[in-house]
Amino acid sequence: MAEEFKEIGPGVEIREPTKEKKDGEGGGLKLKREVGLISGITLIIGTMIGSGIFISPKGVLLGSGSIGLTLLVWAGCGLIALGGSISYVELGTSIRMSGAEYAYILKGMGELPAFLFAWTSVIILKPSSVAAIAVAFAEYATQPFFPGCTPPAPIMKLLAVFCIAIILGVNCYSVRWATKLQDIFTAAKLVAVFGLVIIGIAELARGNTKNYANSWEGSETNVGVVALAFYQGLWAYDGWNNLNFATEEVKKPEKNLPRAILIGIPLVTVIYILVNICYFTVLTRQDILDSAAVASTVAARVIGNVPWLVPMFVAFSTFGACNGSAFGGCRLNFVAAREGHLPRLMSMIHRTRLTPMPAMIFQCFVAILFLIPSDFETLINYFSFAAWLFYGATFITLLLLRWKQPDLHRPFKVWIIIPILMVLISAYLVIAPIVQAPTDSLIAAAFIAVGIPLYFVFIKGYYAPQFMIDATESATLYFQRLCLLGETETS
Ligand code: ARG
Secondary structure, eight states: OOEEEEEEETTEEEEEEOOOOOTTSSSSBOOOOOBOHHHHHHHHHHHHSSSHHHHTHHHHHHHHOSHHHHHHHHHHHHHHHHHHHHHHHHHHHHSOOSSTHHHHHHHHHOHHHHHHHHHHIIIIIHHHHHHHHHHHHHHHHHGGGSTTSOOOHHHHHHHHHHHHHHHHHHHHHOHHHHHHHHHHHHHHHHHHHHHHHHHHHHHHHTTOOGGGTTTTTTOOOOHHHHHHHHHHHHHHHTTTTGGGGGGGGBSSHHHHHHHHHHHHHHHHHHHHHHHHHHHHHHSOHHHHHHOSSHHHHHHHHHTOOOTTHHHHHHHHHHHHHHHHHHHHHHHHHHHHHHTTSSOGGGGOEETTTOOOHHHHHHHHHHHHHHHSSTTTHHHHHHHHHHHHHHHHHHHHHHHHHHHHOTTSOOSSOOOTHHHHHHHHHHHHHHHHHHHHOHHHHHHHHHHHHHHHHHIIIIISOTTOOHHHHHHHHHHHHHHHHHTTEEOBOOO
16 A cells, blocks of 8 residues: 655654555545435434423423413424525525534634534533433343332443444444434334324314313413423424434435435424324323323323333334434534544544544544533433534525625525514523523533634644644544544535
8 A cells, every 4th residue: 555654743654555546536535425305304304303302291291381382382493494405405505514503604704713612522411411311221121020100220321332332333333224224213213103194183182172172271471481491392393404424424405405405304393293282182181280291191091001001112212312412412523623623533434434433533532521520411401402502593694695795506596574574583592591590501512612712732832832733633643543533525
């Protein structure tokens, strides 16, 4: 194999094998386009449908007060996800770079805001949602073995680690296997939700509509409390942007990205509303409020006592969502590293398997760290405002790009009112938690702000100590050899 000289620091030269040519072009390696339409859809709906639809109904009901308002909130969250994702179709088809918000903010607003997004997402937002879903997986997977009581915490944590480790293994082994896994688990969860939908329709057809009398009674009138219902619902819809993280791996992205989004999001919205109708048809308001796991209570009422059935499907559902989240999150690490905003090692891929191994390992490692403290969910609450801050920034980016680059090739142009509305909705979802819990939001804001000095020291290279640069380079080289990693082509 040919060798080339590479300078890794002042005066230090090493010989390194030249990059193998894959994909028939360029010098570096590349992630292949493995995601077709079906996998595109499953990467979206299989990430969105996770734990939320089985767990959040109670929270949404608590926040909205009545059945009528609850259904309205679920529909409203669906519209928000749809408005968001339609805007992302324009962004994703005109900026063909993976990394979703990161890529768009980078192109529209510049490096520092993009870095702050990457910093917050890579360290907190992405790994904490992977960890949260893994915990939900562990909760449901252990339920049948501990009827009527909570399983011991160490068992749950170990199982959550196990879930993350399997996902890590498969994703490092092959991108195709990871997408296959996503397809299979999405099919399994669709069986569960369609089961619930059929139960609901059958009960309605039998004339079981008594719970819908006075549907609006008790509706919450305090907007702040209704916002809490929206937060619960939006968690269930979260993941609508997941395919945009992997645009570069989508086959014919100009066609498949819009199709997958425009099929996936409306499908999930309809499913969620129908599943809620099922819950309300079979259970009374009080039943839902008293139940720890709504779907299990429905199954127990209708099918009888099969204690493992629903938990098994919810475990499948959460496992698939965890895989989808990890897949998307890892692409963010990968792209941000390729742009020089994270250690270069994370932009490398395995020479023969062509998987973004270091980016995946890093993400799963941080996710496992999140499992150590007992209540990292509080942390997720701190940061719920940060997520909407960056979504909001992305919608602003869309508007900015329309203004700054009117001639940019846009195969799909969204009706401008939609991103404007999305900016307003994001502003509300950012401001509401600040008003309700200012300290929590302040902590999150401080974390984001810490990214500013980090940017100037490490990314711009001002005052970065030389020994650190050398140490990072040697570590990169060591891992590169150990794991057979190769440099990737830049976008
Ligand atoms: N909607 C999913 C659920 O209900 C959570 C998805 C979080 N993942 C993500 N990539 N945003 O469990």
